Amino acid sequence: MTISESPHEEEPLVASIDVGTTSSRVILFNKLGQEVSKHQIEYSTSASKQKFASGGARRFSVDSAGGGSAGSAGSAGSGAASPSAARQAQQPIFSAEGIAIEANEFLEIEDLERPTNPTLTFPRPGWVECDPVAILAHVVQCFAANLITMDKINGDRVSRSLLPYRVRCVGIANMRETTLVWSKATGKPIVDYGIVWNDTRTTGIVTEKRNSTPQALQDSLRAKTGLPLYSTYFSCSKLRWLLDNEPAVSEAYEQGDLMFGTVDVWLLYHLTANHAFVSDVTNASRTGFMNLDTLDYDDELLKYWNISRDKINLPKIVSSSQYYGDFTVPQCIKPNLTSVAWTLLTDFCSRSPPVPIQGCLGDQSASLVGQMAFKPGAAKCTYGTGCFLLYNTGTKKLISSHGALTTFGYWFPHLENPEHSQPHFALEGSVAVAGAVVQWLRDNLRLIPKAEDIGPLASRVADSGGVVFVPAFSGLFAPYWDASARATIMGMSQHTTASHLARAAVEGVCFQARAILKAMSSDAAGEGQKDRDFLEEVVDETYEKSPLSVLAVDGGMSKSKEVMQIQADILGPCVKVRTSTTSECTALGAAIAAAMAYEKREDRVLWEDLKDVKKWIRYGGVEQGAKSQDGSAPSKSCTYKSQSLDTDRRRKWRLWEAAIDRCKGWMDIVEEGTGAASNSAVKSM
Template sequence: MGSSSSKTRASSSASSSTISSRRSTRSDLNNYSHNPTVPRPRQKNVPREAFTAAIDQGTTSSRFLIFDSTGTPRASYQMEFEQLYPHSGWIEHDPYELVNSVKTCIERATEEFVADGYVVEDIKAIGVTNQRETTVVWDTESGKPLYNAIVWPDTRTSKLVHELRKKEGSEKLRELCGLPLSTYPSSVKLAWMVRHVPAVQAALKAGRLSFGTVDSWLLYNLTGGVKVGLHVTDPSNASRTMFCNIKTLEYDDFLIDFFGVRGVNMPKIVPSSDPDAYGVLSDGILKGIKIAGCLGDQSAALVGQCGFTPGMAKNTYGTGCFLLYNTGNEPVVSSNGLLTTVAYSFKGHKPVYALEGSIAVAGSAIKFLRDNLGLIKHSGEIGELASKVKDSGGVVFVTAFSGLFAPYWVDDARGTIFGITQYTTKEHIARATIEATCFQTKAILHAMEKDSGTALHTLAVDGGMSNSDVCMQLQADIMGIDVDRPQMRETTALGAAIAAGFAVNVWQEFDELKNINREGRKTFTPSTTEEQRSGLFSLWEKAVKKAQGWVDNDALDAADDEEDER
């Protein structure tokens, strides 16, 4: 969760590469309270150490972290960037800002690393992790973006999704790619641009339209751009586009044609951990250092939590909330509203799959209380505010700002607060906001139990909301299982660093990682009864049903058709 208000800009065209002045912050290693690993200048005659690094490009900020071989961060830098909201439901990023913020973070974190007495040459490889589904298009010949990046929760494609659901062959999609048809994946974002952006249409007609998720755009630019830059992606990102066959991990002709994007230059799919496929940094303080790993952010968090065994699961609380459950070497197509995705695919190993439950709104709901309603001044205050009341006072907040994702998949719902009375206070609303994420996590767990036939007993957690003891205790109380939180919660970046380290033999076996980030973990144990949990969850499910149907897609279609005729 970001700590400063996002700015709004009405323009929807890609801007220049200059980043306007804004606050940049040195990461505090996720604010965990007992940090015995503060970097110290390296003493003379001490054996040289192997380090790996990670680019972590998220929805609201970019970061760069440098880890030692025990998974301890030794240097880091974080930089927020502008959020663009051209219209209601539209969310965009300037593609140049994504690249430039990453480059700034690399420079600043490495300067810190060197100032603490370490040596740049000891950084053996860099991994990349990124916000998924966010879609970037650029001109193959010039290397310049043709439109702003359309961000994963953007809902401008609601009408298109409604249309595609009626198209012949739509019933095949989930079986082929593991994903339901919704506004979430990259496919509909690219299809929308092909339909509505003249520059994109012209580039496609001329055979020079390049597409990529954020990892591809970053890798293309970091390895040299238009002249020599690599156009690649990994299976964990490719599996989020709806263009990739979930079993073959190759682009599928039926899927490409279904979304009308034949002729687009797609990134080559390469292993998530590979010593050669991602090239090297082409300039800057770390010029020549290998990029050797790439994972979508939620897959990276599973790797960072060492979720290498089937049956292990993690939940990451960021802008949204994402629960991944390792299902092993075969994809499991959900019958209960979950996504089938690639967890990771390291070179020389069989790919590992996961079931995923995606929640569109988690940390962004807390930012809403802060930025839109002014109920809190800082995101970290939410737990303290919620703890002042023993319950939500009957308030239920369905945070469907972008509809509801797993396991409901309804795009006609909108954010709704139920149960407000004269008794309601801001403390009740704060608690109900936290509970909204916890209830959706519980719903996802139920779906996973049905799909897998196995009940989880412990859930590993990380991300912004996990910093709050109050939030995590509420999560345990609502789910009825233990919540396991690591002391060092930079697990997404750590996962990318592990992927890179595997490629260059910093680690060679998964067993070598079993002790990484194990010290100082805290377990939150449920304090509620099954009867209490059942009653609360029933109220949540009732609220979800009442929040649906707010957006009339048929009426929107008719209005849009009438406007087109004019």
């Protein structure tokens, strides 16, 4: 599509919708990648609601991390906080990353006193559910709040003879694998919940599949998906569970009324005027149904999960950067907004030309783009609730033999450079627990009053005193993939202090990041030279000979200089740790995807191509390598280098590997013991 108005009449912005596990936000970015406006809703949870109802201290609400009360955007629009927001402002709670948050004009916390269920619920141990309608409402509320803010900002800009801002396009970033089902006839959810990515209810399903599938078939299917088949992580087993356990879902399936999708599909379907039923490759590749080579659903994969194409509506798989539809607001959200907010939204949707939604990335791929890790061999690590590492392999599909998984980084088909316009693959490793272990130390052990204290506490000691903490609260993800593992603390003595435990916890996250990088580097080095011409020559396959030289980091824990120095020490001298220039890499990645979607270069009024993105966002409009007027480089990132001794680092790594071996299979032992005890009780009756 083309832009009919001159880009010089207004200052262009791109809007980014970012739906995470525990919050929703909308951010407006300018050409420099700066946040012109932002509004965020942190969800309350079933756990925090229970604590609030029983008079528990809000500050130790272990799961509170995002959401918004009905009508909250309207409160922002009127400039007056609601009574509940006022109480929240006086009683800070904590995000899932462990960061203390307080309600303010730009950040809301879901009202714990409202009669409806929280957005995020934990109905049983290991079960995590979200409310699809609440997520949609929060997104629209955040969008409305941004329009209200932008309206005020533009009034000020015009009074100072500056060009007013105008949103040109919209991008979406979202938590992946989270599985939603809704009716084709009504557009409403068939069940009132979606199964979140870190839910473990499908353990029995994936275990049965693993035990009944010949190894040759396992290898063949994994080569198609790039994913470990038998993890509860991905959407395939979640959909199978819904079909097996929810009569309404199986009935809709038999009638051909069942629509399946991840969060991106749900949002695009309801926020586009044409009800676009699409999923971009970075999200679709996480379902377990997509063939990485064909970029389409695979009949063998669907048959493996006993899914019939004829009975289910699957979203069309598309690129990460193309026109999906014009932004609109569903009528069902109107009761959640004030008249002022609704009027602003309807005016925005009726603009000419309309505002397109044209960028979509799964959150970790969006972070890769937001970190501007565009070159093959570049890597990023996001420290959120969990820890997610992506390694850009360019147009080369590498199937890991060392525990990493293969996914898509991004696909920007309209860029002129063929190297940039092809689908880009990535190796990925995920750590289930990162910031959550800091939260556990704060809430469960009361070692620290706030998450920001973890770095200083851990740095009071030179090392962990022989303590190793494997934070496998919900099993081990890459590269170990053991759902039966559980968290373990080893090596304690009477000498052990709170500082030793804090340092061991931080090191436990950092060691897992190192394990993933080691796996990825081994995969890359293991390819024949003709298949890895994008890598430097590797002397051997060990991690410390890796071609990777910089790990770009973002997320909550990356804000701690002590934690990042520990990470650099654990990685060793071959890899530098570089922080991001923005705290909102995920949202920025979605904005970049949207800006790259115009087919004509002249229509890309924010950034012309990926090189231009780096020039303006990382270097403030100065060419890479050039100095600004004051002689300094404009990049705002910080770099950490290893200060550890080789002998100490390798000794600690051996301890870590020993601890991993000891924590594996724990729940299998527990279940065997429970079964034995149960059988013994039966025999005694």
